Amino acid sequence: MIRGSCHCGAVKYEIHGKLLMFAYCHCPDCRKYSGSAFSSVLATEADGFRIVAGEEQLTEYQSSPGKNRFFCGTCGCRMYLRAAHRPDMVFIRAGSLDDDPQMTPQAHYWTSVKAPWYEITDSLPQHPEGFTKK
Ligand SMILES: [Zn+2]
Ligand SMILES: [Zn+2]
Incomplete structure (x- = not known):
């Protein structure tokens, strides 16, 4: 349990x-x-x-x-996303984790439209588009 x-x-x-x-x-x-260069999605x-x-x-x-994004109405913390085309999955904002998921991000997605001011410097695979179909 995490x-x-x-x-x-x-x-x-x-x-x-x-x-x-787990991906960026x-x-x-x-x-x-x-409000940042990317999100960490588990x-x-x-x-x-x-x-x-x-x-x-x-x-x-x-x-x-x-696509429905859920956040705390008091502090504004982004917590998770539900996608109608993937009702079997929940996409969690990893910054809200308290425990170590014992897994690290495996790839970058949507790099074709990434922030021009952010340079990816790790060696993870880079995908120009997303991990779920629109
Ligand atoms: Zn995204
Ligand atoms: Zn809160």
């Missing part, structure tokens, strides 16, 4: 399922939403993902049709 929480501590979650993917996403949505099975505290604090934002 735990995570928002910055103010109101919202807490647990991951009981398998970790399916450089898409413009993730850049705007995170995908897990929706069945094993549980909000265990502060569900009423969670605020939902539809960033594009079928």
Whole structure:
């Protein structure tokens, strides 16, 4: 089991399922939403993902049709994303983890539209587009 929480501590979650993917996403949505060069996204099975505290604090934002991003309404911490075309998965913002997932990011996605001011200096595979179909 892997735990995570928002910055103010109101919202807490647990991951009981398998970790399916861990990657950096450089898409413009993730850049705007995170306020940074990229987001660190950990995908897990929706069945094993549980909000265990502060569900009423969670605020939902539809960033594009079928993509719903969830954040803490008090502290603004970005926590996870649900995609209508992948109802079996939850995409967690890894910055909200409290425990070590025992896995590290495997790739960069959407590098064709990454921030021009950010240079990728590691040797992970770089994909010009995303890991899920639009
Ligand atoms: Zn919070
Ligand atoms: Zn993205």
